[in-house]
Amino acid sequence: MxxxxxxxxxxxxxxxxxxxxxxxxxxxxxxxxxxxSGAAVDAQPTIEANTETFELVGILAADELSVMVDRYATNEPLLNGNLEVEFNGIKAQGKLHADFGDYSFTDEKLLRALRQPGNHALVFTLIAGNESDLIEGSLNVVADGHADGxxxxxxxxxxxxxxxxxxxxxxxxxxxxxxxxxxxx
Incomplete structure (x- = not known):
């Protein structure tokens, strides 16, 4: 039995x-x-923003904010620019990883501020040769849902x-x- x-x-x-x-x-x-119809519960926070000239997509990971930038009309990756982000008075310069095609922000003060739950308004300053642009977007960070174990x-x-x-x-x-x-x- x-x-x-x-x-x-x-x-x-x-x-x-x-x-x-x-x-x-x-x-x-x-x-x-x-x-x-909705975002995944455990997905990493992402940001998507664009202007008439450029668009960007970013992911907030544990150790960096990774942002990919391309030309809006052609989707051609922008691998020759300088990208800076500002959030609540904190400014950080992105480091280009040409092999991955992303700009990596690893400033600990910025990452600590971005990890706080809330809707974070970010302003990116992009300079690429003779072109420059301000790209504004929002990063929504939800509270950790695993507090219950x-x-x-x-x-x-x-x-x-x-x-x-x-x-x-x-x-x-x-x-x-x-x-x-x-x-x-």
């Missing part, structure tokens, strides 16, 4: 693992992908885990009832 219980529990957990990352819906879509793995799977445990308990109860019925006869 105990063996049947653990076998049922194991199969239930395997079903949960099978429906995890990479699962597909009826139209072939990835079920673990972020919904198209449950990361994205458990938050995404708790309904399946509850169903699996309930099925395992129901199977165990059925085995106990069947064993009890056999003893009566």
């Amino acid at each position: 105990i063996r049947h219980f653990f076998l049922t529990l194991l199969l239930s957990c395997a079903c949960v693992a099978h429906a995890g990352p990479g699962a597909h819906g009826p139209n072939g879509e990835h079920l673990d992908a972020p919904a198209s 449950f990361g994205p793995f458990w938050k995404a799977r708790w309904p399946w885990i509850i169903v699996s445990v309930a099925l395992a308990l129901a199977a165990a109860a059925g085995l106990v009832w069947r064993r009890h019925a056999q003893k009566k006869n």
Whole structure:
């Protein structure tokens, strides 16, 4: 009986693992992908901004603000400019990584300020040869949602885990009832 219980529990957990990352819906879509109507809960904060001449996309990572700049009309990467960012009186110069095509901001004072939850208005100053531009954008940083100790793995799977445990308990109860019925006869 105990063996049947653990076998049922194991199969239930395997079903949960099978429906995890990479699962597909009826139209072939990835079920673990972020919904198209909103941002992913655990996504890194990003910024997108443009002017008539240039556009930029940036990601706030743990150790840097990485910003890619290109020409708005052609999407040609801008790899020969100087990029500066200003936020709440803090100015920082980006370092061009030509191999990645991004400008990296690693100023600790800037990063510490940007990591604070809120909607941060950033102003980028771009100088490329005879061209210059001010590009304004907003970086939205949400509070860390893992303060409760449950990361994205458990938050995404708790309904399946509850169903699996309930099925395992129901199977165990059925085995106990069947064993009890056999003893009566």
